[in-house]
Amino acid sequence: MPDIWPGLITAADLTVIDHLGIGCQYITEDDVSSDIVGVFDAQYQREDAGNPGIMSSTPMLFVRLADLPVDPEADQGHVVVNGVEYRVIEPEKDGQGGCRLILHNTKYL
Known part of the structure; x- marks a missing residue:
C-alpha cells in the first residue's frame, strides 16, 4: 500500500491556507521581497517544554516551505503582515512541508 500521508498533509495545509491565509511579504536578509500567503495568529500560545506549565504568547505565521524564497x-528574514x-x-518546520514562523515585532527590537 502506498504511503498517502504526505499527500494528505499537503492537501490539508493547502486547504487551511486557501481558507484562512492572508497575503504577506517575506523579506530575506538580502532584502529580496516575495509575496506569500500564510495563516497569521497574533496570539499564538507556545508551551515551554523545559518548564512545564509555562506558556507565552507570540505572533506566528504558518506557511508552506515551498512558498518561501529561502x-x-x-x-x-522578516515578514510583513497587515502592514506590520x-x-x-x-x-519551526513540521517535517511535512509546513513551517511555523515564530515572530517578533521589529518595533520592539
Whole structure:
C-alpha cells in the first residue's frame, strides 16, 4: 500500500491556507521581497517544554516551505503582515512541508 500521508498533509495545509491565509511579504536578509500567503495568529500560545506549565504568547505565521524564497533556518528574514514588520526569530518546520514562523515585532527590537 502506498504511503498517502504526505499527500494528505499537503492537501490539508493547502486547504487551511486557501481558507484562512492572508497575503504577506517575506523579506530575506538580502532584502529580496516575495509575496506569500500564510495563516497569521497574533496570539499564538507556545508551551515551554523545559518548564512545564509555562506558556507565552507570540505572533506566528504558518506557511508552506515551498512558498518561501529561502530556507528560513538559513536566513535572518522578516515578514510583513497587515502592514506590520516582524523578524522571524524561530522557524519551526513540521517535517511535512509546513513551517511555523515564530515572530517578533521589529518595533520592539
